Amino acid sequence: MFKHILYFVVGLCLVSTTFLSAQSNGLDAVTVRMIGSNHLFPLSAVEDFSADDFRMGMEFEFFHQLSETFDLSFPLRISTSTWAPTGDPDMRTRQGSNLGLNALLNLNLYKGKVFRPRLFTGVGTSLLDNDGFTLDIPVGLGLNFHLGQGIDLATSFVYHYQGEDFRDHVKLGAGFRVYLEEEEPAPPKVTDRDGDGIQDTEDLCPDTPGIAALNGCPDKDGDGITDASDKCPDTAGIAKFDGCPDTDGDGLQDSADDCPTEAGPTSNQGCPIGDRDADGVNDQADACPDEAGTVANNGCPAKTLIITAKDKITNENIPGVSISLRDASGKVLQTAVTNESGVAQFANIDPGTYSVTGTILDIDLQGAQIATSDFGAGNTVAKTIYYDDPNFIIQGKVFYCNSTRPLPRVKLNLKDKGANFQKTTISDDQGRYIFYLDSKSSFELYAQKEKFLSQVVDINPADYNRSTSVFVRLEVCADEVECGEAVRLNNILYNTGSAKIRDDAIPDLNRVVQFMRDNKDAKVELSSHTDSTGGASSNMSLSQRRAESAANYIVSQGIDRSRIIAKGYGETRLLNRCADGVTCSAEEHQVNRRTEFKVICPD
Structure with missing residues (x-):
């Protein structure tokens, strides 16, 4: 009884689809695909979806288009199968062939130029290993990819529900669909997208409302020139200037006319020729028309x-x-x-x-x-x-020591202590000089002039702030030295009873060193003097040791010993009244404690 019902359902399906097909003039196609069927996966006893359980076959499917949305198709498949008649693959499985035929209704979800997905279902029958026909209801998804030239790459993913137990199965397929005739493009729709009363097929501007006189294109300024061709669409103009105005009618459009409301010749940019600044040069030739000038200078002043x-x-x-x-x-x-x-x-x-x-x-x-x-x-x-340089500029003057009188035309030396490199310049008539100071080193600055004893200035750029000033302002002084004339070195001081050179004495001793370097033939006497406090004998001995300490320092700087005489005079050459037995202040005694420098006159 069941088989008769099954045959009736299948026959009714075939007759119905044949009838529907006859009522349509749709596009026919044929699909040939390789299929793989898995009868074991739906069983509850099978836990894994294994590729090894698939059995291969072929499927041939005829398609007939009912509409843009629906197709009828008739797939015929032949494949091998492995199934479990009892539902337990561990007990027993059978191998055999599977022959099936269905009538399917396909819903085309999207019909693009390339991607064309569909859903389908239907009814049919299946013959499994000549073991009798059974009802077959497939439900599936098809993914087609249009390759052009009437060919699609066709894939399918299907679940087959069957009338007998343990025959449900999953089927996967891939192949090609070949259209039996060319697809015809859909006829164009006659529309008026911009609502201007002109059909899009006749409208030259179908997305912008316009007027019939310009075939549907707009003309906002009403000058008879479409906005697309109008270079001045918001201002009425003339065709000669592509819709732009010439207000004064002088043949120059307003944008190129220096005087758009006053007619003038083209040679004068549309302005009448005048002489606004009354300098005798007309405005056309006047490079400064609003400022009086001269003819020789094209109307401009120097x-x-x-x-x-x-x-x-x-x-x-x-x-x-x-x-x-x-x-x-x-x-x-x-x-x-x-x-x-x-x-x-x-x-x-x-x-x-x-x-x-x-x-x-x-x-x-x-x-x-x-x-x-x-x-x-x-x-x-x-x-x-x-x-725009990160380094300093030394700017200063050179003077006679203890005077405001500048020392002109004297050589200034800037010596790099680390690189043993020296820059020189000459002071001007006002004693001014200038140097570029590299901020990456330290320097000595001194004046050089024959018979002059110069101050030596130590310069460390780290002591200055470049963000507050570019200048390092320094004054340098020099004493003119005559042979036989003593020059007091004020800063050569000693601790009480000591002959050791103190650090604060080095700058003045360096003055002597530099003088002897600059005056190669000079011989000098370094004399040390004490005050009258203490014994005369001890003062004489102390002053001699101090003079020799000063001379030794100068020799250590590379000066030949034969050019220096160290002489201690003790308290024998006081500069004031403060001799033994005379009461004097500390300041008065300080005057007598001194070191002097004297160039020895040649014989």
Whole structure:
């Protein structure tokens, strides 16, 4: 009885699908795919989904299109099978063939240019190893990928419910669908997307409302030119200027007309020719039409160019910078040096294009550019150039010691203590000098002039703050030394009763060392003097030891011993009344305690 019902259902399905197919003029296709069936996985006794349980076969499926959404198909499959008649694969399995036929209704979820998924179900029958037909209801997912030329890559994932126990199974397949005729594109829909009353097929601007006179395109300013072609879509214009206006009608559109409401010749950019600044040069030829000038200077006045040199870190003005004014080709036109205020001036500069460069101590400053447009109102053009270097500039003067009188035209030496490298410069008529100070080393600074004993200044850049000033300002003094004339070395002091050289005596002794280096033929006497306190004999001995300590230091600096005489005079050459038995203050006694330096006159 069951078989008769089954045959009836299958037959009814086949007749129905045949009838529906006959009512449609759809697109037919044939699919050929390899399939793999697994009859063991649905069994409760099987825990794993194993690829080893699949058995291979072939499936042939005919498709008939009912609509864009639904297809009918008839798959016929032939495969081998392994199943468990009792539901327990551990007890017994059987091997055999499987023949099946179904009628399926396919729901096309999406029909893109490449990806085409579908869901399907239907009814049919299956013959498993000639063991009788059974009802077969498949439910599945198909994933097709259109390859072009009427061919799809076709895959399927199906669960087959069957009328007899233990025959449900999973089936996977992959193959190709071949269309038996070309797909026809859907007929175009006649629409009016922008709602302007003009069908899209006739509308040149289908997404923007427009007017019939311009085939559906807009014209916001009503000048008869479509907005897409109108360069001035919000202002009515003329076709000659692509929709842009010419208000004064002089043949120049307003955007190119310097006088858009007043007609003038094209040669004068649409403006009438006049002479606004009344300098005798008409505005058309006047490079400065609002500022009176001269005919020779194209209507512009000559200017004074003011250049200021500044430090970029501290904004301090920098004197002594060599300034060059160059034309557009780079040719030097004028030069100047910034004054004490860091300013240089160039007079009677005609409007034009220039560049300004500056140099100090072989360091180039950041220059400035001057354009014709800078020559505006007023009598001057001002520009700033910048010193952009992390190192210091030593700026100072050299004087006669114990005087405010400058020492002009004297050589200044800046000696790098670490690298044994020396820079030199010459003070100007006012005794001024300048040096570039490398912040990575320490230096000695002294003056050099024949028969002069110079102060020696130690310089350590770490003692200065570059963020507050670019300058290290130092004054150096020098004493003129005549042979036989004693020069007091004020800072050579000793502890009471000691002849050992103290650290604070080194700078004055270095003055003597430098003098002897600079005056190779000079011989000197270093004399030490005491006050009258203490015994005369002990004072004589102490002063001699002190003079010899001073001489020994000078010899240690590379001076030949034969050029130095160390002489202790004790209390024999007092400078005031404070002899033995005379009551004097400590300050009066201090006058007599001294070390003196004297150049020995040649015979």
